[in-house]
Amino acid sequence: MKIENKAIETFDFSVKYPNGVLGCDSISMPFAANEVTAIIGPSGCGKSTFLKGMNRLSDEFNCTYQGSVIMKNGTDVMNLDPYELCLLRGNKIGYVMQKPVPFSGKTILQDVSMPLRANMEPDGGNVYDKVKSALEKAALWDEVHDRLNDLSTSLSGGQQQRLCIARAIINAPEILLLDEPCSSLDPKSTQLVENLILELASDHTIMIVTHNMQQAQRVAQRTAFFYEGKLIEYDFTNAIFNNPSDELTGDYIVGKFS
Amino acid sequence: MRDYRKGYELAFKIITNATALLVVAIVFFILSIVTIKGFDHLSWEFITAEPTGDMLHGGIWPMIKGTVMLVMMMSILTVPLGTVIAIYLNEVSRKNWFYNIIMSAIRTLAAVPSIVYGLFGFAFFVNIVGGTLDWMIGYEDRVFQERCLLWAAFTMGALTLPTNVISVTEALKLVPNEQRHAGMCLGYTRWEVIKWIVFPQAISGILTGLVLSISRGAGEVAPILFVGVAYFIPHFSGAPLDQFMELGYHIFVMATQSPNVDKAAPVLYATTFVLLVLTFTFNAIGQIVRWIHRRKMSR
Ligand SMILES: Nc1ncnc2c1ncn2[C@@H]1O[C@H](COP(=O)(O)OP(=O)(O)O)[C@@H](O)[C@H]1O
Ligand SMILES: [Mg+2]
Numbered sequence: 001m002k003i004e005n006k007a008i009e010t011f012d013f014s015v016k017y018p019n020g021v022l023g024c025d026s027i028s029m030p031f032a033a034n035e036v037t038a039i040i041g042p043s044g045c046g047k048s049t050f051l052k053g054m055n056r057l058s059d060e061f062n063c064t065y066q067g068s069v070i071m072k073n074g075t076d077v078m079n080l081d082p083y084e085l086c087l088l089r090g091n092k093i094g095y096v097m098q099k100p101v102p103f104s105g106k107t108i109l110q111d112v113s114m115p116l117r118a119n120m121e122p123d124g125g126n127v128y129d130k131v132k133s134a135l136e137k138a139a140l141w142d143e144v145h146d147r148l149n150d151l152s153t154s155l156s157g158g159q160q161q162r163l164c165i166a167r168a169i170i171n172a173p174e175i176l177l178l179d180e181p182c183s184s185l186d187p188k189s190t191q192l193v194e195n196l197i198l199e200l201a202s203d204h205t206i207m208i209v210t211h212n213m214q215q216a217q218r219v220a221q222r223t224a225f226f227y228e229g230k231l232i233e234y235d236f237t238n239a240i241f242n243n244p245s246d247e248l249t250g251d252y253i254v255g256k257f258s
Numbered sequence: 259m260r261d262y263r264k265g266y267e268l269a270f271k272i273i274t275n276a277t278a279l280l281v282v283a284i285v286f287f288i289l290s291i292v293t294i295k296g297f298d299h300l301s302w303e304f305i306t307a308e309p310t311g312d313m314l315h316g317g318i319w320p321m322i323k324g325t326v327m328l329v330m331m332m333s334i335l336t337v338p339l340g341t342v343i344a345i346y347l348n349e350v351s352r353k354n355w356f357y358n359i360i361m362s363a364i365r366t367l368a369a370v371p372s373i374v375y376g377l378f379g380f381a382f383f384v385n386i387v388g389g390t391l392d393w394m395i396g397y398e399d400r401v402f403q404e405r406c407l408l409w410a411a412f413t414m415g416a417l418t419l420p421t422n423v424i425s426v427t428e429a430l431k432l433v434p435n436e437q438r439h440a441g442m443c444l445g446y447t448r449w450e451v452i453k454w455i456v457f458p459q460a461i462s463g464i465l466t467g468l469v470l471s472i473s474r475g476a477g478e479v480a481p482i483l484f485v486g487v488a489y490f491i492p493h494f495s496g497a498p499l500d501q502f503m504e505l506g507y508h509i510f511v512m513a514t515q516s517p518n519v520d521k522a523a524p525v526l527y528a529t530t531f532v533l534l535v536l537t538f539t540f541n542a543i544g545q546i547v548r549w550i551h552r553r554k555m556s557r
Binding site for chain 2: 055057060062082083086087088089090091094095097099101103104105114115117151164167168171
């Protein structure tokens with residue numbers, strides 16, 4: 001699919017697990033800046049692997065890569081050395097996991113401010129303001145502003161996930177990777193997070209993996225369908241859901257398999 | 259009828275409660291015997307004075323000093339090293355065949371009888387390391403190649419190191435991987451993940467393990483038999499290159515070597531009492547630190 005203003009693009013990108021499984025296979029995919037792109041597909045089709053490959057979290061699973069992931073400024077994520085990679089993860093690419101991961105033993109304030117340390121921001125006075133602004137953007141400030149010194153693990157699941165989003169955006173990354181961020185949340189929290197995604201899209205490029213096709217339609221301008229590690233179809237969300245060009249995509253969205 | 263379920267439940271309750279009671283009874287029994295038989299002999303002088311020649315009079319200050327110094331030197335040697343090794347094994351190295359070999363080697367070492375460590379300590383630390391040091395410095399007499407507190411501490415360190423590594427590794431394993439991955443996603447380096455995320459969560463488990471291995475070391479006599487503990491050195495200087503007296507060994511001496519059994523018994527029990535108090539104190543400090551930390555983690 002042709003995209004004018006790309007924030008990041010993958011070229012023939014493959015991620016291989018050490019046991020030989022090809023998690024995602026030769027994926028070439030541009031992502032439109034400041035838009036939400038949904039990635040859908042049956043479970044095990046490589047959505048998470050693709051996302052983890054893009055910020056190289058897959059390094060932690062001893063994965064090997066082929067192809068490239070090119071940022072707007074031309075850097076290839078696959079060529080970064082370990083320290084450059086940390087800077088990239090801290091400043092350019094935020095990541096939110098499927099299950100909320102608050103850090104145990106940290107207060108809400110400490111938890112959200114964790115990335116500031118990685119960003120080498122020494123100005124202590126600024127921490128509170130930054131945490132406040134991140135929590136406001138994540139629509140969590142009103143609920144937690146009077147309990148910032150409570151443990152982050154004491155929040156509800158939905159609040160924890162918004163805290164994780166606040167944490168991911170506190171350094172204002174260009175790109176936000178969300179791996180099924182609502183799959184462990186109740187409908188009300190899901191709605192809050194979806195609204196949040198729509199708002200964040202004004203100044204972030206967001207990729208969201210989802211199992212929920214209504215969710216893709218609600219939040220994403222473009223949608224990609226993955227199957228068995230391959231990118232089958234990539235188009236505007238309307239086109240994918242109303243007029244899929246691939247038979248497999250059609251079968252998936254009408255629920256013939258999942 | 260489902261009545262057998264009730265029967266099993268009842269049996270389960272009885273057995274578990276009885277076992278718990280048995281444990282408490284054993285501890286109580288040991289403590290009361292030691293206390294009853296040794297209490298009369300305890301005094302301020304007994305704790306602070308040096309022993310007389312027959313060791314039936316005077317006090318046990320050199321033994322207390324020797325034991326405390328031994329445990330402290332052993333901890334200084336073994337705790338940082340064990341922690342670093344465990345961090346390397348669990349956080350840095352890949353979990354491949356090499357890792358498996360090292361882990362099973364460490365488990366095997368932890369199971370080696372302590373007397374073997376004593377022999378190893380004498381052969382390796384006293385003769386090889388000490389001898390080499392003397393040779394390198396050019397001493398005519400033996401200075402380092404002697405049994406002494408220093409080599410005893412090294413030997414005890416070697417004994418507790420494997421247990422130490424295992425307990426710290428177990429504590430690190432309890433921190434879920436998502437916590438590490440979440441840290442990496444925020445841009446943390448591997449070291450920052452360990453320092454700011456893994457370690458604060460594992461510290462209570464680490465402390466428990468350390469306290470256990472230290473008190474195990476404090477109670478061992480066998481490994482220091484050949485390496486530095488002495489039968490009778492009333493004026494123990496506290497210098498690392500001197501021989502020393504130790505509570506556990508003193509108890510062994512009083513129980514087996516004293517010609518006057520009736521007179522030795524109260525000294526024996528009083529010394530045992532002091533050793534127990536010392537070990538309990540080590541344990542209590544560890545437990546208090548752990549408790550404070552637990553509260554911090556789950557406020
Ligand atoms: N840690 C891993 N080691 C080996 N294979 C894995 C690992 N994680 C995922 N896989 C495999 O990679 C493929 C893609 O998985 P994943 O990306 O998790 O799928 P999805 O997120 O779309 O459900 C699956 O076949 C899965 O079995
Ligand atoms: Mg997944």
